[in-house]
Amino acid sequence: xxxxxxxxxxxxxxxxxxxxxxxxxxxxxxxxxxxxxxxxxxxxxxxxxxxxxxxxxxxxxxxxxxxxxxxxxxxxxxxxxxxxxxxxxxxxxxxxxxxxxxxxxxxxxxxxxxxxxxxxxxxxxxxxxxxxxxxxxxxxxxxxxxxxxxxxxxxxxxxxxxxxxxxxxxxxxxxxxxxxxxxxxxxxxxxxxxxxxxxxxxxxxxxxxxxxxxxxxxxxxxxxxxxxxxxxxxxxxxxxxxxxxxxxxxxxxxxxxxxxxxxxxxxxxxxxxxxxxxxxxxxxxxxxxxxxxxxxxxxxxxxxxxxxxxxxxxxxxxxxxxxxxxxxxxxxxxxxxxxxxxxxxxxxxxxxxxxxxxxxxxxxxxxxxxxxxxxxxxxxxxxxxxxxxxxxxxxxxxxxxxxxxxxxxxxxxxxxxxxxxxxxxxxxxxxxxxxxxxxxxxxxxxxxxxxxxxxxxxxxxxxxxxxxxxxxxxxxxx
Amino acid sequence: xxxxxxxxxxxxxxxxxxxxxxxxxxxxxxxxxxxxxxxxxxxxxxxxxxxxxxxxxxxxxxxxxxxxxxxxxxxxxxxxxxxxxxxxxxxxxxxxxxxxxxxxxxxxxxxxxxxxxxxxxxxxxxxxxxxxxxxxxxxxxxxxxxxxxxxxxxxxxxxxxxxxxxxxxxxxxxxxxxxxxxxxxxxxxxxxxxxxxxxxxxxxxxxxxxxxxxxx
Numbered sequence: 001x002x003x004x005x006x007x008x009x010x011x012x013x014x015x016x017x018x019x020x021x022x023x024x025x026x027x028x029x030x031x032x033x034x035x036x037x038x039x040x041x042x043x044x045x046x047x048x049x050x051x052x053x054x055x056x057x058x059x060x061x062x063x064x065x066x067x068x069x070x071x072x073x074x075x076x077x078x079x080x081x082x083x084x085x086x087x088x089x090x091x092x093x094x095x096x097x098x099x100x101x102x103x104x105x106x107x108x109x110x111x112x113x114x115x116x117x118x119x120x121x122x123x124x125x126x127x128x129x130x131x132x133x134x135x136x137x138x139x140x141x142x143x144x145x146x147x148x149x150x151x152x153x154x155x156x157x158x159x160x161x162x163x164x165x166x167x168x169x170x171x172x173x174x175x176x177x178x179x180x181x182x183x184x185x186x187x188x189x190x191x192x193x194x195x196x197x198x199x200x201x202x203x204x205x206x207x208x209x210x211x212x213x214x215x216x217x218x219x220x221x222x223x224x225x226x227x228x229x230x231x232x233x234x235x236x237x238x239x240x241x242x243x244x245x246x247x248x249x250x251x252x253x254x255x256x257x258x259x260x261x262x263x264x265x266x267x268x269x270x271x272x273x274x275x276x277x278x279x280x281x282x283x284x285x286x287x288x289x290x291x292x293x294x295x296x297x298x299x300x301x302x303x304x305x306x307x308x309x310x311x312x313x314x315x316x317x318x319x320x321x322x323x324x325x326x327x328x329x330x331x332x333x334x335x336x337x338x339x340x341x342x343x344x345x346x347x348x349x350x351x352x353x354x355x356x357x358x359x360x361x362x363x364x365x366x367x368x369x370x371x372x373x374x375x376x377x378x379x380x381x382x383x384x385x386x387x388x389x390x391x392x393x394x395x396x397x398x399x400x401x402x403x404x405x406x407x408x409x410x411x412x413x414x415x416x417x418x419x420x421x422x423x424x425x426x427x428x429x430x431x432x433x434x435x436x437x438x439x440x441x442x443x444x445x446x447x448x449x450x451x452x453x454x455x456x457x458x459x460x461x462x463x464x465x466x467x468x469x470x471x472x473x474x475x476x477x478x
Numbered sequence: 479x480x481x482x483x484x485x486x487x488x489x490x491x492x493x494x495x496x497x498x499x500x501x502x503x504x505x506x507x508x509x510x511x512x513x514x515x516x517x518x519x520x521x522x523x524x525x526x527x528x529x530x531x532x533x534x535x536x537x538x539x540x541x542x543x544x545x546x547x548x549x550x551x552x553x554x555x556x557x558x559x560x561x562x563x564x565x566x567x568x569x570x571x572x573x574x575x576x577x578x579x580x581x582x583x584x585x586x587x588x589x590x591x592x593x594x595x596x597x598x599x600x601x602x603x604x605x606x607x608x609x610x611x612x613x614x615x616x617x618x619x620x621x622x623x624x625x626x627x628x629x630x631x632x633x634x635x636x637x638x639x640x641x642x643x644x645x646x647x648x649x650x651x652x653x654x655x656x657x658x659x660x661x662x663x664x665x666x667x668x669x670x671x672x673x674x675x676x677x678x679x680x681x682x683x684x685x686x687x688x689x690x691x692x693x694x
Contacts, residue, residue, distance in 0.1 A: 222592035257586025
């Protein structure tokens, strides 16, 4: 059964690394490091006839000599020996093999293609499932498996299936930095056995997975893919980054219809029709992942914006209206409260809230934002972290902390969906030791710890929230 | 292989898709007899696989109200076609009742190598030809897909009625699209299909011209 086999891939009780090495220039050494770094609790068996141990793990000359059974093999040596080794692996109860090694069919060479077919045939005969060749395998922080360095060790609910190994590492690393937390990430490479459809099916029924992200360039079975994607997207958000947007191409255009088909992409049609979400580029894909996994449901478009000075506020309003949001005027009931508390600004402070006018007014940005969060007229809030610099260090830090605390309080108490905008600036090594950039670094770390979704531009945030509204409006709350 | 308009329309009607019933007349007398039977006004079109653009070559005559006009049109078409396409093999003329003009839409299909039959919808005329304002859906299609693909075109407002023109029955169009989807799924030999134009009315729609390409 496919589902059982995928359990042994994502949560094996024991892993053998064939070609394990302490040579840090080889990927096989990285996998050995990751077991320790990410805290894998199962049995680890490095297979290397030339070494007694690898990074403290006892090594074995072959799988035969390992005591007991082995669930999962990460295979890092020459692919040509795979067909003759698979029967031996079957004897040891191996359920699945991660074929890390490549240079097979992706080369386009005849012998590479034949080798893959051979491996496929033997694996099927012995009931062993395969991922790859030419793939990076699994990142599952809950069980302590990883395919790269410095990802978060905290488990979460975003799962992903990617055709590209490098992209799986980018997703895990950059997603981690933004506060995304992952359940199961798999880089599946050439997909001679398990492919994107198998993983979509698995993630659809996996209780730990709440959001699914995909990167792929091609699929083997178009009909199965459309059906699987459609079924999966009905259950959970599926966010797709499509590599290689080739148009429908040179169809024999005897009809009007066929000649028009070339003008648009079948992938855009398919992904939209299946109910999945299509990212426009890598950064948008990460942003969408943050949005769907970290922002609570938003079903309306009335937005309250705060942070930054007047100019920034005007630009923010522009971008929000571009995305179809309603930057509503400050509600009268809030103004009535301000009439008492902040008479200097009560009648002219507006939405977006210009932070620069609040100094000495009797109220600060945070308090006003709390009122907006409590007000039913707003569907969601966008909190900009003020980056302009009219004040000296202490006053400036105080101002930023007021904003940061208001945003985290609103988020933690679930008063109103809120996202933060904090610019990603081009820092060189000298800037990184400057107090201002360290302040923002601390704010960023604080947001990530609080699991508060943030974006580097308001345009990025607005685009994502627009997709959320579209998605959640189709799914009314009960 | 391109099916004749007569064969294409027959295939549509057999699949329950509304189209103007079209018959082949091999002689002038036959053309008149068919016209009498179908009722006026009628449209006469040359039937020849060698003629690519019928109207441009004077191969189409519309709004024929009497036997006399049908007979005259028959001769005029033959003369025009023989002048422009002297080598053309002519099977005869197609005769159909002229449909009341409605909002022109196009329903089409092509076959994607990876994903199979793909349906297309758009408004006819300059909308499709110049603006390429069309939407696509893969099969298998749901009712919601059909509804979505109609709403996705930029010119959708025209379907709802604009400046006094009658609105189109979008529910009927959805069913028509689904019937076309069903037809192409049931007949995998169909490689491409154009229903262009389909006249959409307040209370239905009818395919007035059809182009179906089947595998050889």
